[in-house]
Amino acid sequence: MHVGIIGVGLMGHGITRNVLKRGGFGLSFLDHPGNQPTDEIIALGGRACATLAEVAAQADVVILCVTGSPQVESIVTGESGLAAALRPGTVVVDCSTALPDSTLRMGEVVRQAGGDYVDAPMTRTAKHAHEGTLNLLAGGAPKVLEKVRPVLGSFSEKIDHVGPLGHGHRMKLLHNYVSVGFMTLLAEAAAQAADAGVDSHAFVDVLAAGGGASAALDRLAPYIVAQDRNALPFFVANAQKDIDYYRAMSAAAGARKTVADGVSAALAAPVEAGHGDAYVPELVSLFRKNPGV
Structure with a gap:
């Protein structure tokens, strides 16, 4: 699977390096001023993309690791947003901390676009993200979670399926x-x-x-x-x-x-x-x- 990542901040940087280093997956990320320095990510084979559409163009899984619901909604539904560019069958995994009602709405937008949605916020700290030992609280359909489990497992120690979509958040x-x-x-x-x-x-x-x-x-x-x-x-x-x-x-x-x-x-x-x-x-x-x- 090829992984797209949006949000290479304090937590997202550790996630990104482990998707590459431990998981061995191909990876593209959105080039953004809020990212942590990405020299290591690029050295490991990650590719910087200028737009959301560019990230989505080759991704089987897109991980969101941004501040909260307004940012997630803007990424998914905004002008030139992710939903308009997703390939059929792509799974969007929201690792942000977001409002459950917003998550349900974003899940429906992605489904209408032909993809699937999982909310998988994390517990623990940036140190654990760097080490690849986060704990994930996943909400969504079991079969969708199983599809992306190898990717999530590359940066986590424990993945708890806590219920349907929205229950992770x-x-x-x-x-x-x-x-x-x-x-x-x-x-x-x-x-x-x-x-x-x-x-x-x-x-x-x-x-x-x-x-x-x-x-x-x-x-x-x-x-x-x-x-x-x-x-x-x-x-x-x-x-x-x-x-x-x-x-x-x-x-x-x-x-x-x-x-x-x-x-x-x-x-x-x-x-x-x-x-x-x-x-x-x-x-x-x-x-x-x-x-x-």
Whole structure:
């Protein structure tokens, strides 16, 4: 199979290199200013394309790894969009974090164009993308997922089929609500501890030995004790976007979202203050009485 990739960013770069290096598939990618440096990708045999139509022209599988639903919708349905250029039988795999209702609409657009659609958002970090050990939450028809499983397996450690189309993104939003919610709560507690002069190592050790032990603590601890933000290169603005997608999904379902509203408000403050491109661990400083201390 020949693979097309749209979105060679922090996560997409790791996906792209593993499709080539571990999977051995032919690959084309959209040349875009938002891409990470693509020298390695080109050296491994990847081909840069100037347009979506050029990516679609030879692809059996097209992977989307962009910010969210507006970007996915623009790529799929926009003027000169992907749907108009797909070859019959092409499978579009959306690895972005998107709204389930939008995913269902995009799936129908692609079906009308003669293709198939799978939502397969990922959990874990850019480091795991680079290593090819992401976890994927796949929604869609089982036979379509099996068709693209060899490609997905080249950059993932685990692929969970979580239900029909849209359920991959629904599960991802549930996951990110819990994950980002935990980290936001922890960052606020760590900021209060720092303002009060609590020793940062003691703070981390006490939580790790008790009810605060968690993936959230593992990811924020390097920043809490040593201001190393790189354990989680995930922008605060994207974290807020994911929480707001969760809130929109909950509102559409008539579900409770009281805590989610609070997490969104906590994240909105640094974003509105111009810190949307800070990494999530930096919330520990941004939440202090004197932000950035």
